[in-house]
Amino acid sequence: MPLRVHDTRRREKVDFTTMKPGVVNMYVCGVTVYDLCHLGHARCYLSFDLIHRWLEKSGYDVNYVQNFTDIDDKIIVRANETGEDWKALVEANIETYYRDMDALNILRADQYPRCTEFVEEMIAISSDLIEKGNAYVADDGVYFSIESAAEKYGMLTGQNIDAVRSGAGGRVQGTGSTKRDHKDFALWKSAKPGEPTWDSPWGPGRPGWHIECTAMSMDAFGEQFDIHGGGHDLLFPHHEAEIFQGECHTGCSPVVHHWLHNGFVNIDGEKMSKSLGNFWTIEDILEKIDPLVLRLSLINAHYRSPIDMNxxxxxxxxxxxxxxxxxxxxxxxxxxxxxxxxxxxxxxxxxxxxxxxxxxxxxxxxxxxxxxxxxxxxxxxxxxxxxxxxxxxxxxxxxxxxxxxxxxxxxxxxxxxxxxxxxxxxxxxxxLAEPEDDPRKAEIADEVEELLARRATARAAKDWEAADSIREELNRLSVEIIDTPNGTTWDLAP
RNA sequence: GCACGGGUGUCAGAGCGGCUAUGAGCGGGAUUGCAGAUCCUGAGACCUGAGUUCAAAUCUCAGCCUGUGCUCCA
CATH class of the missing domain: 1.10.730 (Isoleucyl-tRNA Synthetase; Domain 1)
Structure with missing residues (x-):
């Protein structure tokens, strides 16, 4: 039976095919490293970890690329707030990203490109798009013109451009931008005071968000590739922007053969958000539960369905x-x-x-x-x-x-x-680890063994009262015991 | 408003034309001094209405309810 995958663009399950037999090129949008990872990240990368593992088990040679967005408004804002250097902030969060994902037994991707390493490529793509008439230079940066490729609008979300057109106009005013249409998105943002900048034909500035994935996936795979994944919130505008840029720049349609998106995590029935105070970081959860239990709970639903964590x-x-x-x-x-x-x-x-x-x-x-x-x-x-x-x-x-x-x-x-x-x-x-292998257990092992020996004696004498009272004593030490035909084993209570 | 999902037993959650999903919880039973673990076993379900069909959780249409996106977000 062939592998079937749900492709967001075609909106149905399709037979999975690869451009090159036996090889899968897969790109998954990574995190913007301005903060700790939360449950939503866990679910996303767990979903694609399973996909990664299953493709390999099925005999494919998988090239898995996942980026880090290491320059962005949120990073700048956070660094300014804490007075920290933005690069240090980025490094620290990348470290905790690896720590958390490793704990969840998520296999590493083959490459983790960072967008600041691809500024030149992004500039080149943007220049090409300007030449092709798909982008234009405004006062505050370079923008992609949606109307230049209107037929590509709504590829993933099914939105109709005519409906959106009718609402145009109002929002562009008052932002100080000379962008022509509110639907247009930035390829390049001109420098603002105090921000990190790179040189470009349009003066100092930094890349827009969407262009990075086009640049990095092209660098890794060329003009077309097999799977592009990410959270289902990235559908619009991020992934639709990628379709605009990528297809206009390369002339290929499609650039991405299979779009895969994972569902969201809710907490106790509510959307997880900082303002609701129900924002669970992986770090916090793992203080309370075994990472593999968390892993099981998050893969215990189809990757596209929403999960209500509780x-x-x-x-x-x-x-x-x-x-x-x-x-x-x-x-x-x-x-x-x-x-x-x-x-x-x-x-x-x-x-x-x-x-x-x-x-x-x-x-x-x-x-x-x-x-x-x-x-x-x-x-x-x-x-x-x-x-x-x-x-x-x-x-x-x-x-x-x-x-x-x-x-x-x-x-x-x-x-x-x-x-x-x-x-x-x-x-x-x-x-198979024995209790002594865990330092927390090793600490109390002698005491526990001694109590167990006394209990064994009591049990041999059928003195159940004494045996049970020793068990209660052990329970007070948070120790759980299990009698088996081959003797009694113990573990720390969960 | 526009777009895209979803409504299955107490709960979680698969199935998506005919066949016991599965797990937790609850009820029996085996085992065990008791507990735990393990095994056997019982009860319990497909939002509403119409249609297609020999046959519908499963397909079609309508309705109701609900989630998400349309602004940064995995």
């Missing part, structure tokens, strides 16, 4: 994540490197085993089918959850060589799907 959602995700990890841990503990490969040996006695493996194969196919259907991670997660139930059943039914071999199979199954594609599995070492 406590219940995180609770569900934590619970599911734990289930998956319990299964993964059990599989890792039960497996044996040298187990007899399956299915081999006396097949007649292994019918349940063979059936179960066939069932899991089908689930793996279901997983692939879900991902092939416009990266339906929610459906894919459902397959993983169904699979771990099957695995849990088999772990308790099988024994001996069979369980070892089946566990090998299960480890591979899980790493192939939940690990490589969904990115929600910790490393094998972390999954």
């Amino acid at each position: 406590e219940q959602l995180l609770k569900d995700a934590a619970k599911n994540h734990e289930k998956i990890l319990n299964c993964y841990r059990a599989a890792l503990e039960l497996r044996a490197e040298n187990a007899v490969p399956l299915p081999e040996g006396d097949l007649a006695s292994k019918i349940p085993l063979v059936k179960s493996m066939a069932l899991l194969e089908m689930m793996a196919q279901g997983f692939a089918k879900a991902m092939d259907d416009d990266f339906n991670s929610r459906e894919a997660i459902a397959k993983v959850l169904a699979a771990i139930r099957e695995m849990g059943k088999m772990f308790s039914v099988l024994d001996g060589d069979d369980v070892e071999a089946f566990a090998n199979f299960a480890v591979e199954w899980l790493e192939d799907t939940a690990g490589d594609v969904l990115g929600i599995l910790p490393t094998r070492d972390l999954t």
